[in-house]
Each structure stands twice: as C-alpha cells, then as structure tokens.
Amino acid sequence: xxxxxxxxxxxxxxxxxxxxxxxxxxxxxxxxxxxxxxxxxxxxxxxxxxxxxxxxxxxxxxxxxxxxxxxxxxxxxxxxxxxxxxxxxxxxxxxxxxxxxxxxxxxxxxxxxxxxxxxxxxxxxxxxxxxxxxxxxxxxxxxxxxxxxxxxxxxxxxxxxxxxxxxxxxxxxxxxxxxxxxxxxxxxxxxxxxxxxxxxxxxxxxxxxxxxxxxxxxxxxxxxxxxxxxxxxxxxxxxxxxxxxxxxxxxxxxxxxxxxxxxxxxxxxxxxxxxxxxxxxxxxxxxxxxxxxxxxxxxxxxxxxxxxxxxxxxxxxxxxxxxxxxxxxxxxxxxxxxxxxxxxxxxxxxxxxxxxxxxxxxxxxxxxxxxxxxxxxxxxxxxxxxxxxxxxxxxxxxxxxxxxxxxxxxxxx
Numbered sequence: 001x002x003x004x005x006x007x008x009x010x011x012x013x014x015x016x017x018x019x020x021x022x023x024x025x026x027x028x029x030x031x032x033x034x035x036x037x038x039x040x041x042x043x044x045x046x047x048x049x050x051x052x053x054x055x056x057x058x059x060x061x062x063x064x065x066x067x068x069x070x071x072x073x074x075x076x077x078x079x080x081x082x083x084x085x086x087x088x089x090x091x092x093x094x095x096x097x098x099x100x101x102x103x104x105x106x107x108x109x110x111x112x113x114x115x116x117x118x119x120x121x122x123x124x125x126x127x128x129x130x131x132x133x134x135x136x137x138x139x140x141x142x143x144x145x146x147x148x149x150x151x152x153x154x155x156x157x158x159x160x161x162x163x164x165x166x167x168x169x170x171x172x173x174x175x176x177x178x179x180x181x182x183x184x185x186x187x188x189x190x191x192x193x194x195x196x197x198x199x200x201x202x203x204x205x206x207x208x209x210x211x212x213x214x215x216x217x218x219x220x221x222x223x224x225x226x227x228x229x230x231x232x233x234x235x236x237x238x239x240x241x242x243x244x245x246x247x248x249x250x251x252x253x254x255x256x257x258x259x260x261x262x263x264x265x266x267x268x269x270x271x272x273x274x275x276x277x278x279x280x281x282x283x284x285x286x287x288x289x290x291x292x293x294x295x296x297x298x299x300x301x302x303x304x305x306x307x308x309x310x311x312x313x314x315x316x317x318x319x320x321x322x323x324x325x326x327x328x329x330x331x332x333x334x335x336x337x338x339x340x341x342x343x344x345x346x347x348x349x350x351x352x353x354x355x356x357x358x359x360x361x362x363x364x365x366x367x368x369x370x371x372x373x374x375x376x377x378x379x380x381x382x383x384x385x386x387x388x389x390x391x392x393x394x395x396x397x398x399x400x401x402x403x404x405x406x407x408x409x410x411x412x413x
Contacts, residue, residue, distance in 0.1 A: 018047040019058050021319065022086055022188070022295055022400075029397055030261060030290055031341060032323040036060060040324040044308035048319065056084045056317035057310065058296075060324040062331055062353070064308040068320050070358040074299035078102045083300040084317030089190035090402070093199060099242035101360055112363065114228070115239060118167065118221050124366045127163075131371060134162055135378045143382075143413070148389050151409040156256040157248070160371055164247030168240060169213060169220025170206075178202060182245045188295065188400040206244070207237040243364070250292065251368045253398070253405025255375050258286045260395070260409060261343055262376070263388055268345050273380040282345035283372045288332065288352035289343050291323040294404040297356060326352050383413045 023035035031037070036058070039046045044061025059065050068074050075083070078094035079102075085091040094102050100111035117123065142154045149155065161179065165172040184190055184198040210226040210233065217223040221243065225236045262269040272282050296319040301312045312318060326332075327340040334347040355362035362368070379386060389410035396407045 018049045018055065021048050021050055021056075021058070021084075025397075025399055029395070030257075030343075032291075032294065032321065032327065036321050036324050037327070040321075040328070043310075045310040045312075050084055050317070051086060054084070054317070056082075056319060057312055058319055058321060059307065060321045061308055062325040062328040065320045065322065065325040065353055066357045067307055068299055068318055069297065069353075069356060069360065071305065072104070073301060073303045073305050074318060075104050075302050076102060076108070076299060076360050077104050078298070080300040080302065082315040082317045084298045084319055086295060087188045087190070088192040089185075089195035090188060092192045092195040093185050099238050101242065105359065108359065111235065111239060114225065114231070115221060115243065115363065119363050119365075119367055121366050124370050127167075127367075128370055128374070130166075131159075131163055132374050132378070134159055135374050139378060139382050148410065148412040151259060151411045152252070152256045152406055153408065156259070156375075156409070157252040159255070159375065160251035160368075161248040163367070163371060164244060167221055168243055168247070169218055169222040170209065170240075170244060174205070177205065178244055179248070182249050183401075185245065186249060186402045187398075188402065202245075203237050203241055206240040207233055210236045210240065246362075247364055247367070249403050250362075250364075251371050253403050254287070254290065254292050254368065255372060256406045256409050257290055257292065257404070258283075258372065258376060259379065259386075259411075260388075260406065261286060261290060262380075263386065263411075264392065265343050268343050269380065272345050272376065273384070276377045276381070278345055279373045279377050280369075281348065281350075282376065283369055284349040284352060285343065285345050285347045286372070287354040288326045288347075288349040290404075291326045291352075291354045292404040293322050293354070293356075293402070294399075295319075295402055296321045296323075322353050322356070326354060385413045387412055 019035050019039050023033040026034045039058055040060035044059065044064040046058050046060070048056050048058035050056055059068055078098055085094070100108045138155050138159050142149045157179065161175050162172055165175070181198045181202045185195060210222055213223040214226045217227060222240050225231060225239055262272065272278050299318045299320065301314050301316050301318060304311060304313050329340055332340065332347055332349050334342065334344040338344045355365040389412040395409070398405045398407060
C-alpha cells in the first residue's frame with residue numbers, strides 16, 4: 001500500500017565527493033551547472049546530497065536517465081519513501097494533493113487518459129491556425145507605436161497563457177492571478193506555508209470554475225472533465241491545475257530563452273530566418289540545448305536496482321539530470337566543428353529527453369512544439385531587426401525555479 005504522507009528515509013552520510021544539490025550556475029546561462037557536467041564526465045551515476053542533508057543519487061548519463069525514467073521500480077509518486085525534494089515548498093506542492101504526474105500506474109494512466117486526446121498530434125495541428133492568429137496579434141500589440149518591449153511580459157508569457165486558457169475554458173482575464181500563483185509554486189525558495197496557501201488558492205479557483213461548468217458547459221477541457229461521473233471534484237480541479245500551470249509556464253520560459261539563444265548566435269538565427277522549413281528541427285535542437293527543467297526529475301527506488309554500474313538501494317532518492325543527458329558527447333550528430341554544448345539548428349536532436357521519457361513524458365509536448373515553431377518563425381519574419389536592448393550580463397534568470405527561464409528580456413527592433 002502506498003503511504004499517504006511523505007517519509008524521509010534514513011540515509012548514510014554522503015561521501016565528501018558527493019554533488020551538492022542544487023549546484024550554482026557557471027558563466028553561461030544556457031549550460032547546466034558545472035558540478036553536474038563534471039559529475040557526468042566522471043560517471044553516469046554519482047552520489048549527491050540534498051539541501052536538508054539527505055543523500056541521494058544524481059543520474060547524468062543519457063542511457064541511464066532513460067533507464068530510470070522507463071523503469072517502474074523507480075516511483076514518480078512523491079509520497080514514496082525516499083523521494084528527493086530540494087525544498088519544503090516543493091515537497092508540499094508534490095505531496096499535498098498530487099496530480100497524475102506525481103502518481104504511478106494504474107492511477108496515473110487512469111487520469112492521464114482523460115485528457116490525452118486533447119493533446120494528440122492531429123488535434124494540436126488543428127489548432128495551428130488559431131495559434132498563428134494569437135501570435136500575430138501578440139506581435140501587433142507589442143509593436144504598436146513602440147520600438148522596444150520586454151519579450152517575456154509582453155509576448156512570451158501571454159501567448160501560451162491565452163492558448164491554454166482557451167483549451168481549458170479558463171477566463172483569460174484571470175491570468176494575473178494564476179500566473180502569480182504559478183510563479184510562487186514553481187519557486188524553489190517558496191516556504192511550505194506559502195506553497196500551501198498558493199496551492200489552496202489556485203485549487204479553490206479551479207474547483208469553483210469546474211462547478212460552474214457543470215451547470216454551464218462549453219466546448220473546453222474543464223467542461224468535459226466536470227461532466228464526468230468517474231472524477232471527483234478534487235480530481236477535476238487537480239487535472240485543471242496541472243494543465244493550467246504547466247501549459248503556460250514551461251512554454252513561456254522556453255520561448256523567451258530560445259529567442260535569447262538565437263539573438264546571441266546570429267549565424268544560427270540567420271539560417272532559420274533564411275529557411276523557415278528548418279524550424280521543426282530547430283525547435284528540437286533548442287529543446288535539447290536549453291533543457292529548461294534544470295533541477296532534474298525526481299524518482300524513488302522501490303527495489304534495489306543497478307543503473308550505470310551503481311547499485312541503488314530501495315528507499316533511495318534519484319534525480320535524473322535531463323540537461324546533462326542532452327549534452328552527452330557524441331550522442332547527437334551535428335555539423336563540422338560543433339559539439340554538444342553548441343547550438344546547431346541543423347542538428348538531428350529528435351532523441352532528446354527535454355520532455356522526459358517513459359510513461360510520464362510530458363503530455364503537452366506536441367502543443368509546446370507547435371507554439372514554439374510559430375513563435376520563432378513569426379518573430380524572425382516580422383522583426384528582422386530584433387535585438388537585445390541591454391548587455392547580456394544585465395539579464396537575470398529564474399535559477400531557483402523548477403522551470404528555468406528569464407525574469408525579463410528587454411528587446412528592441
């Protein structure tokens with residue numbers, strides 16, 4: 001029987017060579033923290049220590065990350081003994097009323113199936129013209145009478161927020177509320193009390209909205225969920241919570257930092273501007289190169305398992321570092337003179353693990369891809385003079401968030 005409350009395992013003291021989590025960033029904002037890259041060079045699986053002093057395992061190799069994420073002996077349920085947390089707030093968010101991404105099968109599969117069809121390739125491709133219209137109008141608003149803007153607040157954040165609101169049936173006029181609460185919940189420094197408050201506030205909002213939709217249904221995801229007899233009101237709100245938060249935060253951060261990466265590499269931007277057909281592959285390469293889930297994906301071993309030559313005992317926590325897996329030497333072929341740390345929009349990067357791997361792979365990845373493709377091609381076409389309005393050293397990043405990104409991106413055109 002799965003426990004209903006988080007449990008902290010009794011773990012041995014980590015060796016002196018263990019990696020401290022989270023580790024500080026280096027000089028390049030696009031690279032994983034140097035300590036993680038160094039660990040990857042020394043071996044695919046190494047010991048690490050969490051902020052509370054608990055020992056865990058850091059998995060940095062590509063094959064090993066995929067092996068852990070595909071192995072049911074590594075639980076995604078945050079209530080499993082040994083599950084690793086980087087903060088008390090993160091523990092609260094993951095364990096209070098977990099969404100299906102923090103569950104194992106069969107509950108995970110039962111809930112995920114209820115929203116899978118809304119994110120299938122065929123359904124998302126049908127949304128492409130509407131997303132293009134949203135992006136075009138966002139450019140119009142941003143450039144109306146202006147020659148500069150904050151690309152995060154004025155462009156990258158409103159687009160996925162509006163898209164997911166339309167899909168879910170959430171009034172976009174409430175975006176200030178759910179964006180602020182999302183930022184609080186994703187901040188690794190959020191206290192347990194503040195996380196509880198933000199979680200309760202957003203869940204209450206969605207529960208009230210779902211109740212309204214039971215009596216006044218529309219053609220949206222939340223209406224369909226609210227009408228189901230096999231979902232409790234709590235489960236309906238939880239599904240809406242997951243889709244709303246992940247549906248705008250990840251894509252917004254990925255869009256802004258992708259633009260920055262292209263602005264800082266004009267040759268790559270030029271390739272994409274001159275040949276828009278490259279955009280599908282370019283998005284995969286940007287996903288690989290940037291891998292904005294910088295803090296990794298947590299799992300807990302329910303049995304003793306050997307991975308990458310290391311024996312991981314039952315009850316130990318594991319953090320899979322997607323960013324180092326996507327930078328593994330020789331894994332993704334590229335043009336002459338480019339290595340895994342370089343951005344190459346002609347690279348075949350389709351096997352990246354930026355969306356995770358296995359049964360918990362990101363549900364909204366097709367939607368994110370389409371949004372990013374449209375955002376990048378539209379910006380490059382309509383704003384050929386787009387450039388940074390401040391020196392790169394003045395930019396600040398959400399380094400303590402579960403989803404990495406920029407706090408602001410001042411641009412001019």
